[in-house]
Amino acid sequence: MALTRRPPIVGRYMQEEVALASRNSGMPLEALRYDVTPAGLHYLLIHFDIPPGDAAGWRLGIAGLVERPRELGLDAIRALPAKTLRVTLECAGNGRGQMSPRYPSMPWLEEGVSTAEWTGTPLAGLLEAAGVRPGAKEIVFRGTDRGIDRGTEHDYARSLTVAEAMRPDVLVVYAMNGQPLLPQHGAPLRLVVPGWYGMASVKWLAGIEAVAQPFDGVQQLGSYHFRAQSGDPGVPCTHIRVNSLMAPPGIPDFYTRRRLVQPGRVRLIGRAWSGGGVQVGRVEVAVDGAWHEARLDPQAGPWAWRGWSYEWDAVPGEHVLACRATDANGVVQPMEPVADVSGFGNNSVQRVQVTVGA
Ligand SMILES: Nc1nc2c(c(=O)[nH]1)N[C@H]1C(S)=C(S)[C@@H](COP(=O)(O)O)O[C@H]1N2
Ligand SMILES: [Mo]
Numbered sequence: 001m002a003l004t005r006r007p008p009i010v011g012r013y014m015q016e017e018v019a020l021a022s023r024n025s026g027m028p029l030e031a032l033r034y035d036v037t038p039a040g041l042h043y044l045l046i047h048f049d050i051p052p053g054d055a056a057g058w059r060l061g062i063a064g065l066v067e068r069p070r071e072l073g074l075d076a077i078r079a080l081p082a083k084t085l086r087v088t089l090e091c092a093g094n095g096r097g098q099m100s101p102r103y104p105s106m107p108w109l110e111e112g113v114s115t116a117e118w119t120g121t122p123l124a125g126l127l128e129a130a131g132v133r134p135g136a137k138e139i140v141f142r143g144t145d146r147g148i149d150r151g152t153e154h155d156y157a158r159s160l161t162v163a164e165a166m167r168p169d170v171l172v173v174y175a176m177n178g179q180p181l182l183p184q185h186g187a188p189l190r191l192v193v194p195g196w197y198g199m200a201s202v203k204w205l206a207g208i209e210a211v212a213q214p215f216d217g218v219q220q221l222g223s224y225h226f227r228a229q230s231g232d233p234g235v236p237c238t239h240i241r242v243n244s245l246m247a248p249p250g251i252p253d254f255y256t257r258r259r260l261v262q263p264g265r266v267r268l269i270g271r272a273w274s275g276g277g278v279q280v281g282r283v284e285v286a287v288d289g290a291w292h293e294a295r296l297d298p299q300a301g302p303w304a305w306r307g308w309s310y311e312w313d314a315v316p317g318e319h320v321l322a323c324r325a326t327d328a329n330g331v332v333q334p335m336e337p338v339a340d341v342s343g344f345g346n347n348s349v350q351r352v353q354v355t356v357g358a
Contacts, residue, residue, distance in 0.1 A: 004150055005230060008101035017107045026111025032247040032271050035300060037114040039177050044184050045091050045106060047156055048147030051204050053187040060189060064209035067131030074188055078174060080121040085169055085194060086304040088115040088273045092197035092224055092237045095346025103343045110245060110350055115304050118192045120173030124166045132162060132210050139165040140215045141191050142207035152218050158202050159215035169194045194303035195275045197237050199224050227341045240275025242333055243347040244283055244325035249354060259354045266312045272325035273305035279328045285310040286322040314356045321352040
């Protein structure tokens with residue numbers, strides 16, 4: 001596949017990046033206060049256009065290397081065993097806008113993450129009913145949204161290995177936070193792959209196909225690889241890296257977003273998460289570079305972020321706050337972004353500039 005990359009950018013944002021940032025909204029960081037992000041505050045990443053999502057006429061095709069190919073309507077899918085999971089999704093490009101040089105794409109700073117309660121039916125049940133043939137290597141998921149990237153026209157599509165697709169918590173989802181999916185989140189049907197970066201959770205899901213060869217679509221082979229340098233074969237983006245954020249304390253300055261905080265006891269709160277089913281083991285908070293242990297809230301299921309808090313004695317002056325999570329395997333967030341030509345997987349430590357008034 002001939003892939004022409006856009007040249008990296010140093011300096012000011014381009015109009016195209018601003019246009020993408022206006023379409024693909026982030027979660028306002030004050031929404032870190034919610035265990036479950038209200039649907040209207042959940043971050044959005046839409047590569048092409050939001051396609052029409054007529055629920056009554058929707059068909060999900062299951063084809064390829066299966067014994068019993070089939071087409072299912074929404075009613076048939078809703079009649080199958082239902083499961084609700086609280087899942088934190090994060091865009092693989094989250095943090096890209098903080099890197100320099102940066103890749104010309106959605107310039108997330110740090111707000112491309114949210115948590116929702118997704119209701120659907122396990123994909124494994126659909127695949128078992130269709131009977132995946134032994135020769136199948138991967139399952140390809142195709143959305144109805146179509147566009148052009150790197151010069152290639154395609155429907156948005158991604159694959160999982162058969163083993164990954166058969167995990168009991170991979171869901172074909174029709175409801176978010178107890179309500180039918182909104183158009184921007186994939187109505188009427190989407191995949192949710194817990195523990196993976198968001199690109200795997202294909203929205204507007206219309207086709208499931210079992211294939212004998214690794215899928216080589218644009219969104220699989222051309223994009224979503226960690227690459228230290230352009231031209232590297234790269235490592236596929238899969239599980240979410242350990243990460244954490246702080247809800248902005250005090251009140252903001254409108255334009256700079258700097259925070260103004262009253263002196264005295266300030267309760268700092270935030271969320272930490274990781275992928276692949278690995279839990280968060282520890283969160284620390286830094287005040288002007290000195291690290292302190294934060295208190296962890298109970299874990300709400302294997303796939304959701306975990307709340308944390310820290311009581312700060314704020315003294316007048318200028319301060320830099322930071323938070324840093326370590327996962328249960330001892331993997332800790334890096335202090336600075338790890339070089340990546342596409343700006344993927346930036347889980348470096350967040351800094352929050354705070355002025356404490358007299
Ligand atoms: N069909 C389709 N599915 C998609 C996308 C897309 O553009 N089209 N974007 C992916 C990406 S990169 C992310 S991060 C998540 C975002 O899901 P959300 O917008 O519901 O938060 O959807 C994924 N699924
Ligand atoms: Mo994404």
